[in-house]
Amino acid sequence: MLKSFISLALSLFMISCSQGIKGGNLEKNLEETDKIYGRCNNPYRTMTEVEKEICRGKVGAAGPDGKVKDPISLTGVFDKFNNPSKNIVYAGLSGNKYLWQGSLLVLESYPLQTVDSQGGFISTDWIINKDEPNRRCQIKINVVSEELISTGVKTKLLCQEKDNDQWYPDSDPLVEEEKKITLTILEKAQELSNIADRS
């Protein structure tokens, strides 16, 4: 019986590696079942008695919106001591922090012209490919939501063509390229969110 159970569990575990069977997100589903059982008594969550007691304290302190305070990360504290230059402080960040971090990571290969955390706006400098010296593009990203949602980030690509030493806007629509950048930011933001939830 145990061997059969372990085999079945491992098989299903491998199938549902990054997403559940049939594409489910377990943490999102658990949050829905929290509304039925309460987070601390949810039979689908595994908690020790100590963790349940701490959970009750957190849930009470969080109030009805259910947003609980993150635990203190000891490794984060020591990391800040050892690597102060790695501190990233988003003073007055207006949008979702994972979308913001995801946007910065996606654009880290390009020189940035504007980074406005309060307005949730990032734009690169003009990007020129040496094989196409008469074309240049600029990526503009706006984080518009405080929640991690698919419509929480807007991407705009501006491209120009050079003609007689003058730069003119390129009229070609770049909808697909803008979509790809947006999807990449969303994927990265989700990864960062999952890492933060698990830690």
Add this chain to the structure above:
Amino acid sequence: MKKLTLAISALAAAFGATAAKAEVSVSGSGSAAYIAPAGSGDAQISVGQFVSFGLSTTTASGMTISGGMGLSNTPTLNNSQAVSGGKTLTFATGGATIVVGDVEASDTPGSVGGLVGDEVDDLGGLNTNVGSGFADDDGLGVSFTTALGSSTLKFVYVANDDKDDVGGINVAGSNALMSAGLTVPMGAYSVSVGVADSDTGESSSGASVSAAIGGGTLTVGYSQQTLKTAEKSTAASYALNTASSSAAVVTTAATNGDLDVDGDTTVLGATYAMSLDADTSLAVGFQNAKDADNDSTSQFDATISRALGGGASVFLELRNLSGDASQDGSAIAVGTRVSF
């Protein structure tokens, strides 16, 4: 333009596997409460604190492996500091979780209505005569939880209920047990079903339905448990010691278990939880239980909690028990909890 846009599109390929990351975290909570128990027991004050150390690492493929240990001073027993935990290891991906070690089967599926915390549950002086739940529902085993689309499925298998983290598998003298639970959203409702079965001959099944109504969540559930008196008679029951003002000690002896015959226990219950404002939560629960001895009780729970900010909250919890009980009546606890 094409080469430049191709280069930009290639950003997606650059973000493949997540770098491995190890993490140590600490969280804690504290509580202080005043309890007015049922019956003639003295009012009590209880204080408790808990600290949990979480250990986790994320592999290059994105799987998180975690464990942890805890320190506690439980609010239900005097001077009861303890070290706990370290008995499970959890492997988690975005879609599934496997826990190895000391796992607990869901032996009362569909049983809803109980809301109060340990201050009222353990120190409130109430004692029902209705037997419910398996005598032993945890032990050394494996649990598996996965998302099935928007549904959630959990299997638990306990191979040895006499051990927690080190022990033989399916050894003579110990019992194995399993449970399975599934929650499926169906439009405006969520339906949960579950079963459990033990080598002792005990088994259970149940279901509950939940819906958002009137700004809150209503859950109604039914649980049927087939229990063995031989198992129950070895389980410890609650004992209340009271000291009168003349220093004489009156002891209510612990019963030897709540079940005298084998048979079914049925539990019908409902809860309603809502928020009164941005900081205040209210929940009420009702539960009617009956066992094979024909003992039956009705239990009403109410809890209200208000967040004060800064990790603190105040709470009031009430339980009223009536029916076949060695101690019925009402117990109230009021206090504060702090999250660190």
